[in-house]
Amino acid sequence: MKLLEDRIKEDGIVLDCEVLKVDRFLTHQIDAHLMHEIGQTFAQSFADLGITKVVTIEASGIAPALYAAEVLGVPMVFARKTKSLTMNEELLTSEVYSFTKQVTSTISISKRFLNHTDKVLIIDDFLANGQAAKGLVELCQQAGSDVVGIGIVIEKSFQTGRALLEAAGIPIKSLARIKGFVDGQVEFLSADA
Amino acid sequence: MKLLEDRIKEDGIVLDCEVLKVDRFLTHQIDAHLMHEIGQTFAQSFADLGITKVVTIEASGIAPALYAAEVLGVPMVFARKTKSLTMNEELLTSEVYSFTKQVTSTISISKRFLNHTDKVLIIDDFLANGQAAKGLVELCQQAGSDVVGIGIVIEKSFQTGRALLEAAGIPIKSLARIKGFVDGQVEFLSADA
Numbered sequence A, B: 001m002k003l004l005e006d007r008i009k010e011d012g013i014v015l016d017c018e019v020l021k022v023d024r025f026l027t028h029q030i031d032a033h034l035m036h037e038i039g040q041t042f043a044q045s046f047a048d049l050g051i052t053k054v055v056t057i058e059a060s061g062i063a064p065a066l067y068a069a070e071v072l073g074v075p076m077v078f079a080r081k082t083k084s085l086t087m088n089e090e091l092l093t094s095e096v097y098s099f100t101k102q103v104t105s106t107i108s109i110s111k112r113f114l115n116h117t118d119k120v121l122i123i124d125d126f127l128a129n130g131q132a133a134k135g136l137v138e139l140c141q142q143a144g145s146d147v148v149g150i151g152i153v154i155e156k157s158f159q160t161g162r163a164l165l166e167a168a169g170i171p172i173k174s175l176a177r178i179k180g181f182v183d184g185q186v187e188f189l190s191a192d193a
Helices: A002-011 A032-045 A062-072 A131-142 A161-167 B002-011 B032-045 B062-072 B131-142 B161-167
Strands: A053-057 A076-079 A091-098 A103-110 A119-127 A146-156 A172-182 A185-189 B053-057 B076-079 B091-098 B103-110 B119-127 B146-156 B172-182 B185-189
Touching: A002 A032, A002 A146, A002 A172, A002 A185, A032 A062, A032 A146, A032 A172, A032 B062, A053 A062, A053 A131, A062 A076, A062 A119, A062 A146, A062 B032, A062 B062, A076 A103, A076 A131, A091 A131, A103 A131, A119 A131, A119 A161, A131 A146, A131 A161, A146 A161, A161 A172, B002 B032, B002 B146, B002 B172, B002 B185, B032 B062, B032 B146, B032 B172, B053 B062, B053 B131, B062 B076, B062 B119, B062 B146, B076 B103, B076 B131, B091 B131, B103 B131, B119 B131, B119 B161, B131 B146, B131 B161, B146 B161, B161 B172
Parallel strands: A053 A076, A053 A119, A119 A146, A146 A172, B053 B076, B053 B119, B119 B146, B146 B172
Antiparallel strands: A091 A103, A172 A185, B091 B103, B172 B185
16 A cells, blocks of 8 residues: 555654664554544455454554444444453453563453454554564454454564464455554555555 | 434444444444535534634544545644654643543644644543543643544443533533433433534
């Protein structure tokens, strides 16, 4: 997605060889117009699959997932990283290991919002080692839901996440695929067609 | 906002005399179409004030704030409840006390995203004791930004938040104002004009 790649080049900051900071438009300050375009692109890519729910994880996945859900005309559900006070019912839970933080956290979705009739599109802001997406896939599987696709805003293609998800047989659409960082500049692979 | 009040009556669950659970459309599963209507209503209510930023707090504030920002044509910034790994710069921070959880947490926004030229619309999902909104106002004040309005999706009018914010002289628009709960049913005040 050229609009996104241009924005990453313009506003992304390469912190070191593995970390790209995009807090000017995606992870802290959010450009709603860009998120709308991103959501629309995801919705078009996964049209005609009978999607019934869009699932993401708080907080930076919410904006692109919301617009995708709006265009698809289905509800969006975001997994929580901490348990809410009013989550007094049964939960789907999964353990997610963070390589950067080196901690395991429990993510959860209420059982009331996913079931065996659901066809789910998972959306997330980043794909690196694939642990967050894998955790979301596991929540859907626990509910008996069918994960029909995964939409990623920015993929770090030099890390192992994509291979992990492809091994599970789930179609992936990444809007920007980063090959690597050279002299503080981002180099892209061709994005998914 | 009748659409919202109807939805609260239909899908809201009164847990006890002070807790309303709206996780079927706002705080966990999100109805994007309803959020779009809500964002549009906020944008119309605070039009012509020269707003340059919409500010909210993760996670449930993001959806209504995003649509308000899109309609107003300005960026949205969400305050974080925990420090992000890539937040390596100077932060605006504020302490927020939660009466329900009885803990104080630190919320933050990067100094790069708010400054003395900004006119800010604060959006949040709930107004109860007003502590979260007060914390967001403090972040804006630290940056020298002018808070020109506060938009609240659901106000618990029987709690003290509104009085706290009105004392600070900031115009408030609440789309649903809850007078109280009677026999597990929600009773509304007239919403803000």
